[in-house]
Amino acid sequence: MGTGIVYLVGAGPGDKELLTVKAVRLIEEADVIVYDRLVSESIMELIPDCCRRIDVGKNVGNHPVPQHEINKILLREAQAGQKVVRLKGGDPFVFGRGGEELELLADNGIPFEVVPGITSSISVPAYAGIPVTHRDFCSSLHIITGHAKEGADLAIDFDALVRLKGTLIFMMSVSTVGRIAKGLLLAGMEEDMPCAVIENGTYTKQRKFISDLAHIEEAVRRNGVKSPAVIAVGRVCSLSDRFDWFDGRPLKGRRILVTQPKSKASKLEQKLRNLGAETKLYPCIRTDFIRPMAPDFEGYDTLVFTSTEGVRSFFSWLLEQGKDVRVVSGKRFACIGSATAAALKEFGLTADFLPSVYDGETLGREMVATGFVDKDSKVLLLRAKIGTADLTEALDAGEITYLDYPVYDTAYVEHEEITNLEDWDYVTFTSKSCVDGFVKTQSRDHFAGVKALCIGKQTAAEAARFGFDTVVSKVATIDSMVEKVRSKCND
Numbered sequence: 001m002g003t004g005i006v007y008l009v010g011a012g013p014g015d016k017e018l019l020t021v022k023a024v025r026l027i028e029e030a031d032v033i034v035y036d037r038l039v040s041e042s043i044m045e046l047i048p049d050c051c052r053r054i055d056v057g058k059n060v061g062n063h064p065v066p067q068h069e070i071n072k073i074l075l076r077e078a079q080a081g082q083k084v085v086r087l088k089g090g091d092p093f094v095f096g097r098g099g100e101e102l103e104l105l106a107d108n109g110i111p112f113e114v115v116p117g118i119t120s121s122i123s124v125p126a127y128a129g130i131p132v133t134h135r136d137f138c139s140s141l142h143i144i145t146g147h148a149k150e151g152a153d154l155a156i157d158f159d160a161l162v163r164l165k166g167t168l169i170f171m172m173s174v175s176t177v178g179r180i181a182k183g184l185l186l187a188g189m190e191e192d193m194p195c196a197v198i199e200n201g202t203y204t205k206q207r208k209f210i211s212d213l214a215h216i217e218e219a220v221r222r223n224g225v226k227s228p229a230v231i232a233v234g235r236v237c238s239l240s241d242r243f244d245w246f247d248g249r250p251l252k253g254r255r256i257l258v259t260q261p262k263s264k265a266s267k268l269e270q271k272l273r274n275l276g277a278e279t280k281l282y283p284c285i286r287t288d289f290i291r292p293m294a295p296d297f298e299g300y301d302t303l304v305f306t307s308t309e310g311v312r313s314f315f316s317w318l319l320e321q322g323k324d325v326r327v328v329s330g331k332r333f334a335c336i337g338s339a340t341a342a343a344l345k346e347f348g349l350t351a352d353f354l355p356s357v358y359d360g361e362t363l364g365r366e367m368v369a370t371g372f373v374d375k376d377s378k379v380l381l382l383r384a385k386i387g388t389a390d391l392t393e394a395l396d397a398g399e400i401t402y403l404d405y406p407v408y409d410t411a412y413v414e415h416e417e418i419t420n421l422e423d424w425d426y427v428t429f430t431s432k433s434c435v436d437g438f439v440k441t442q443s444r445d446h447f448a449g450v451k452a453l454c455i456g457k458q459t460a461a462e463a464a465r466f467g468f469d470t471v472v473s474k475v476a477t478i479d480s481m482v483e484k485v486r487s488k489c490n491d
Contacts, residue, residue: 010117124201146173249276284437364394
């Protein structure tokens with residue numbers, strides 16, 4: 001086995017959308033990822049299941065795995081022929097000890113690459129409405145570590161910093177903020193110099209506190225500020241309230257569990273995050289395309305899809321057989337809702353029928369009532385292995401000839417139990433199977449007091465059966481779910 005390679009990758013301050021395109025690609029391609037504690041959970045969720053993870057637990061003032069051991073891990077894994085991503089919070093070369101981690105690799109002839117990350121020294125103030133430079137306030141920017149070895153003095157030339165009259169960004173400085181403020185004051189900085197401390201910057205749980213130099217230590221102590229936090233000192237901090245775009249988002253401070261399958265959850269989660277919510281992906285089911293399969297679709301004039309998975313499974317199967325959409329020319333297509341119709345359009349086809357309410361019962365009943373299908377029709381249902389009976393009962397009532405053909409199956413996903421469910425504002429459910437899968441992950445069987453945001457009445461009925469306090473979206477779409485939770489949280 002040949003020698004591997006190490007990629008020293010900056011993970012940025014926490015918001016996964018601040019990852020570089022190259023960082024995302026390397027994470028997806030890695031054999032091994034060696035990561036710090038400050039790498040956010042949302043970024044960790046990007047790591048493929050097949051990738052081995054090594055937690056070195058590094059955090060400010062807390063190094064369970066000493067630096068020299070981390071260096072040896074990188075060397076060992078690369079010598080074993082692995083593609084190693086060393087994932088570090090922020091930028092590896094901005095007080096990240098990235099240079100130290102390359103020394104042993106260079107000494108042993110191990111190839112490596114460095115992928116810079118967005119440093120929290122600039123991005124965190126930006127998320128707090130603070131431009132670190134502004135022509136009306138300063139002409140320079142200075143990034144200083146406020147971390148000192150235990151018992152040692154801070155190695156900071158406070159006199160030089162004060163003379164420069166620039167914006168000062170102190171990293172890893174929560175525990176030394178008092179000494180920093182004292183040093184700046186003794187060097188002649190004004191007591192009323194604006195300051196800011198930003199905790200958990202770029203995370204939805206971000207907190208910021210604006211003060212002045214004379215009172216910044218008190219602000220940190222009074223508000224119980226913990227690491228990770230960035231401290232900014234300079235006139236630009238006075239712009240924070242005027243330029244703050246982050247704290248004013250409508251779901252800021254709300255916590256929402258998203259239980260969709262991992263393949264589908266990104267759209268709902270992303271929309272909630274864009275509105276400021278803290279989200280956690282907790283997929284409770286997964287969908288697997290059924291293979292082999294051989295639906296005799298040629299003998300049917302109407303194809304019915306009740307989910308995006310059904311659409312993608314069927315048409316992917318066609319492509320696997322060396323066929324394409326031309327073989328369904330002349331057939332009609334009914335879809336349970338707009339998302340399923342959008343999936344159909346991905347294959348160049350337009351739905352001929354959508355129900356007024358996006359559920360199986362309405363789909364079946366309205367296809368019959370409108371004459372879209374009749375006793376002469378031959379209907380092929382392409383859906384889950386275990387589908388709800390509402391659709392077929394409606395077709396039976398209309399004496400419609402149909403074949404219920406499974407094209408995908410649903411399985412439950414195992415998780416560690418969420419022990420503090422009441423601390424979350426909502427758990428989202430987009431199907432009855434999501435409800436059942438979620439319940440199976442918990443040791444309790446009753447969920448009174450836990451709010452469930454449900455995509456439709458059938459899903460809500462299943463959630464209510466377990467005691468959830470249910471809220472139902474107006475329409476069975478992701479956008480309607482988002483709008484419902486937004487309106488509820490702002491009541």
